[in-house]
């Protein structure tokens with residue numbers, strides 16, 4: 001059974017994961033507008049991963065006899081001035097996610113809620129990859145020194161991203177066991 005404080009925190013994070021998905025969809029749209037098809041594809045995959053994260057929170061709350069209460073999803077930013085600008089914002093966003101997950105771990109430990117802590121550890125590990133992916137792409141973009149040829153090579157590389165097997169659509173919509 002979840003405490004009221006933990007149920008609220010989990011619901012808020014579910015909402016934030018949905019907002020994350022919405023934000024990456026918005027970035028995909030902006031990158032399409034810049035004609036960076038590969039970068040837009042990368043953001044679409046990220047959008048789906050965030051839906052998977054949201055669904056993990058959804059299932060966990062239900063598994064623990066909590067109640068999911070959906071709230072409004074904040075309007076995302078819509079304009080980025082370059083591929084670098086979008087990926088820098090994505091990276092900043094992931095740092096915020098990491099900080100939020102760590103705050104939830106703090107709450108779980110304070111409450112001696114070891115079950116929730118164990119579930120949150122999956123997200124802690126996931127955030128290592130989430131931050132590292134963004135950082136790597138930012139470094140590559142910076143190395144092009146704004147050369148359009150260099151950016152197109154990165155764009156082609158970003159087009160190869162595939163959805164992580166963990167986040168495939170079947171898993172994303174699966175109901176709790």
Ligand code: FEO
Pocket residue numbers: 017020049050053094097130
């Ligand atoms: Fe769900 Fe990108 O953190």
